[in-house]
Amino acid sequence: MKITKLSLATIIALGSFSCVNAQNLEDAIKNVETSGTVAYRYNDYEENNSAVKDDSATTNLYKVAINLSSKVNDDVKFNSRFIAGDKTNAGEVRPDTQVDGDSNVDVFLSEANFDYTGVQNSVFTLGKQGITTPFTLSRDALGNESTGTGLVATTHMGDMVSLTGGYFNQTNFNNNDGGLAAVDGSEDFAYVTGTIAFAGMTLDATYADLQDEFDAYSVGLTGNYTIDSLKLNPYARYSSLNLDSSDDKNTLWKTGIQANLGIFGAYLAYGETNEEGGTVGTDASSDSGMDDHWRVTLSGINDASAIYASVDTQVTDKINVALKYSEIDAGTNSNSEDQNEIYVQTAYKMSKNLSTYVRLGQFEVDKFYTDGSDLKSNIGRVHVQYSF
8 A cells, every 4th residue: 555644653664765775755655555453452351259259350452563665676675564562572562451550652663674586486585574484473463473583585386386494593482472481582493384285275384493492393284165155164283392401292283164154154173282282382372373262272281172163144244243162171181270261252344444343251260279169250352453
């Protein structure tokens, strides 16, 4: 999207473009493209059981992210990403409305890199950028983002095969929520990914190594089929992460399918972790993990299995109503307890770039408190998101 009116972030970025390419401001403005997201979320979790009486926790969450890019010349493009949020967790702001007062947030540069496309069918990206692998979450409208400084190269061999390799000498993995407490972000991180598409299916395989911390691999398969008016999207993924500090191997496998017929949709997924561990990435919500619905997350839990199921109806072109259920069955050697949630979600898409949803439900965890009593929580959420 071309822009002619400039925000403060745009002006800052354009100053960088002018210095790099010695071009005048008028030419720089013509080459600038912008995109981004603005997200706000309100959570209300109310606990009421034998251990806790009417304990309510409410939070406001918000984040603004702006992506700016400029064509430097025929072969080079400069990309940047600015975030208004909290620097300590890559942008998401979580003030407790019952404890904290309203406050201003940080505005910081999250990405700054150059794309080089001078080699046919290839792209080389150098600089500070999002780390896109099955083990990481590089972009999120409201949450952590995995970033690092390094070089990523991607080449396409026809329409079916692509190869990507990346090396980073710095990351922000210490800020993420994957459960790798020993990581501080100074470790080298390298990965290689291969993807092949055939017969309506896409197969991908990735190997990654974090210096002195772990090596991991993930293999995934996704499909896209239409039978008459029935649309089917099956998937399966197996991921394994070996810690350098122990002989433990963390594994998580999952499979599922999304089906749509007319205005009706259904989703069903199942996953398992092994007894040694279920931490298979730096982000619990990455593709290698399993975090399909709301508060029930299989990632990081060992010796456990999870089920996610939902049905939905597209009531109108703009309104969707869904019922979603998920549960975790923790084994005897698990580091967690059984848990489940059920909730109703109503989503309203006012326009293609503005959407909102409301959720109401219940979340339970067995033997959550030190006295052995269960956690029972009534949960609610309102989420509004604008994309541009």
